[in-house]
Amino acid sequence: MSQEIIELTEETAQQGVSRRGFIKGAIAASAAVSSSNYLFRANGGALLAQSAAAGAVERLITVNVNGRSRRVQVPPMETLSTTLRYTMGLTGTKIGCDRAECGACTVLVDGVSHYACSTLTHTVRGREVTTIEGLEGEDGTLHPMQQAVLEEQGFQCAFCMSGFIMNTVALLNENQSPTRKDAAEWLSGNLCRCADYDKILTSVERAAAITRGA
Amino acid sequence: MAVIRDVIPQLELFQPGTADDALALLSEHGSDAWVFAGGLDTLDWFKDRVKRPKVVVDLGGIDSLREIRTTADGIEIGAMARLIDVVNNADIKAQFPALAFAAKSAASPQIRNVGTIGGNIGQDTRCWYYRDGWTCYRAGGNICYASPPTAMNREHCILGASRCVAVNPSDTAPVLVALEAEMVIRRGSSERVIPADEFFVGPEIDIERMTALEPGDLLMSIRIPSKWAGARVYFEKVRDRDSWDFPIVNVATAIKETGGSIEDVRVVVNGVAPTPVRLTAVESAIIGESLNEQTAEQAGNVSIQGVAPLTHNGFKVNLMKNLVKRSIRDEPMNA
Numbered sequence: 394m395s396q397e398i399i400e401l402t403e404e405t406a407q408q409g410v411s412r413r414g415f416i417k418g419a420i421a422a423s424a425a426v427s428s429s430n431y432l433f434r435a436n437g438g439a440l441l442a443q444s445a446a447a448g449a450v451e452r453l454i455t456v457n458v459n460g461r462s463r464r465v466q467v468p469p470m471e472t473l474s475t476t477l478r479y480t481m482g483l484t485g486t487k488i489g490c491d492r493a494e495c496g497a498c499t500v501l502v503d504g505v506s507h508y509a510c511s512t513l514t515h516t517v518r519g520r521e522v523t524t525i526e527g528l529e530g531e532d533g534t535l536h537p538m539q540q541a542v543l544e545e546q547g548f549q550c551a552f553c554m555s556g557f558i559m560n561t562v563a564l565l566n567e568n569q570s571p572t573r574k575d576a577a578e579w580l581s582g583n584l585c586r587c588a589d590y591d592k593i594l595t596s597v598e599r600a601a602a603i604t605r606g607a
Numbered sequence: 608m609a610v611i612r613d614v615i616p617q618l619e620l621f622q623p624g625t626a627d628d629a630l631a632l633l634s635e636h637g638s639d640a641w642v643f644a645g646g647l648d649t650l651d652w653f654k655d656r657v658k659r660p661k662v663v664v665d666l667g668g669i670d671s672l673r674e675i676r677t678t679a680d681g682i683e684i685g686a687m688a689r690l691i692d693v694v695n696n697a698d699i700k701a702q703f704p705a706l707a708f709a710a711k712s713a714a715s716p717q718i719r720n721v722g723t724i725g726g727n728i729g730q731d732t733r734c735w736y737y738r739d740g741w742t743c744y745r746a747g748g749n750i751c752y753a754s755p756p757t758a759m760n761r762e763h764c765i766l767g768a769s770r771c772v773a774v775n776p777s778d779t780a781p782v783l784v785a786l787e788a789e790m791v792i793r794r795g796s797s798e799r800v801i802p803a804d805e806f807f808v809g810p811e812i813d814i815e816r817m818t819a820l821e822p823g824d825l826l827m828s829i830r831i832p833s834k835w836a837g838a839r840v841y842f843e844k845v846r847d848r849d850s851w852d853f854p855i856v857n858v859a860t861a862i863k864e865t866g867g868s869i870e871d872v873r874v875v876v877n878g879v880a881p882t883p884v885r886l887t888a889v890e891s892a893i894i895g896e897s898l899n900e901q902t903a904e905q906a907g908n909v910s911i912q913g914v915a916p917l918t919h920n921g922f923k924v925n926l927m928k929n930l931v932k933r934s935i936r937d938e939p940m941n942a
């Protein structure tokens with residue numbers, strides 16, 4: 394049964410897998426196994442049920458994350474944050490409240506900010522998901538907002554950081570010269586428990602400047 | 608908040624590609640089925656395991672339900688238009704800017720990117736006793752936990768309660784009632800169109816529902832007649848903080864004036880009763896009067912006749928009075 398839930402066709406023999414990448418993979422696999430037991434206990438055989446009616450969903454789906462298509466087993470009611478973290482091992486996306494109330498889980502779906510904790514993975518089939526892991530360029534160049542956060546020391550504990558960065562990426566795609574007020578309004582769906590808002594907004598301003606090449 | 612139980616029990620999910628397929632599924636599964644739009648109200652219920660349907664019908668793949676189009680008599684907004692689409696739509700902004708403004712005042716940017724107008728008016732109440740799964744009247748029990756003097760009821764009713772004192776929390780709803788919108792609802796192959804004021808139902812009609820939608824029903828669209836297009840429509844919302852928060856009280860007032868006097872008016876408040884409330888006593892008190900400070904004052908005073916606040920929400924009475932007054936005295940903000 395645990396086989397049912399672990400990722401099926403994710404390439405395991407990638408070249409040059411870093412140690413960190415390898416450890417993450419192992420953690421992802423064991424987390425997936427335990428959550429599978431949990432689901433199984435909670436629901437008995439219903440997990441296997443498939444209906445032939447119009448619109449019935451398959452559990453083996455393709456999700457495009459950070460430019461790669463990945464085949465994954467996704468129970469119908471699984472949230473995107475769960476799939477990203479516990480099936481794909483992309484733990485950069487954080488879960489704060491799990492209730493659309495904090496923004497820690499913000500990712501982009503077709504370039505638009507979504508709360509991954511409140512998005513069903515099945516609703517992003519055929520769409521492009523971008524997480525914090527997908528921002529760095531091939532050559533290791535950081536996204537302007539990542540660079541700006543380093544330069545401005547934007548965050549304290551940084552639990553909220555991935556969400557803020559992802560939402561800022563969406564902002565800069567629309568507006569490369571946001572005022573502090575524009576940025577505050579755009580980021581008003583993200584909370585920082587360390588209350589670093591001032592530094593975060595300064596980071597956004599710097600990111601905008603880097604983006605504009607200023 | 609409820610205890611976080613982050614794994615949602617496995618329900619059967621359908622993602623039909625057409626409204627007809629969705630309607631067939633809803634007819635087949637009746638009260639076992641749950642309509643899923645943006646999911647932002649829905650997922651809370653599922654995560655907390657308070658609502659446990661067997662089948663979920665996701666409308667996200669039905670493109671025709673997302674359309675916003677101008678018609679011979681106004682604008683028709685598909686139920687699946689997202690709040691952000693309502694905020695940005697050029698025709699809505701030109702004709703009914705108060706609706707775009709209200710949609711923009713709801714929730715947070717990420718929620719508006721996904722949450723739909725159909726879900727916004729279909730959303731359930733925020734009463735925390737009920738949402739946490741207490742077996743109150745609304746949940747099929749025979750008690751209201753929010754109304755006793757010792758209860759936490761700062762956000763609850765000051766008007767129109769009947770056993771249950773939970774309020775309707777929608778920001779777009781009062782504007783739609785003020786604009787005399789109509790809801791287009793389908794069930795199987797039959798269609799009915801009902802005025803917004805009848806779409807929202809209070810506990811005296813059905814204590815377990817907030818709207819006229821019954822199992823099997825699909826809200827298709829919202830029609831806004833051109834009657835109030837370009838009129839002076841005022842929306843204002845008061846909340847605890849500028850993002851995320853539901854209205855404590857909001858007001859939508861539509862006025863047609865000729866020569867400085869009020870020719871026609873609709874005044875609607877929400878967040879104070881189980882449904883958005885049209886204040887007809889205020890309307891009849893000020894129709895034909897001059898549009899000035901004194902009339903606005905009078906409107907405020909009339910608005911609070913018959914209120915019945917609870918232990919912790921007496922402040923809402925003044926809030927409503929002043930919002931109603933401002934909605935007549937001040938120019939609409941709409942930005």
Ligand SMILES: Cc1cc2nc3c(=O)[nH]c(=O)nc-3n(C[C@H](O)[C@H](O)[C@H](O)COP(=O)(O)OP(=O)(O)OC[C@H]3O[C@@H](n4cnc5c(N)ncnc54)[C@H](O)[C@@H]3O)c2cc1C
Pocket residue numbers: 492493494641642643644645646647648649650666686687712713714715718721722723724725726727728729730731776777778779820824825826827851852853854
């Ligand atoms: C943290 C938070 C803050 C919020 N703040 C505000 C706020 O300030 N103001 C405000 O107005 N709202 C607020 N909301 C509510 C938010 O706007 C709604 O949750 C959202 O609009 C619901 O839309 P949805 O598409 O996600 O609906 P869903 O959750 O998918 O659906 C909501 C309900 O409507 C029913 N439904 C939806 N569409 C249809 C249809 N076409 N036919 C039949 N039934 C349907 C569903 O069955 C369900 O019962 C907030 C929500 C959250 C989570």
Ligand code: FES
Pocket residue numbers: 487488489490491492493494495496497498499508509510511
């Ligand atoms: S974890 Fe998604 S908004 Fe808080």
Ligand code: FES
Pocket residue numbers: 548549550551552553554584585586587588589
């Ligand atoms: S830096 Fe700690 S929560 Fe934002």
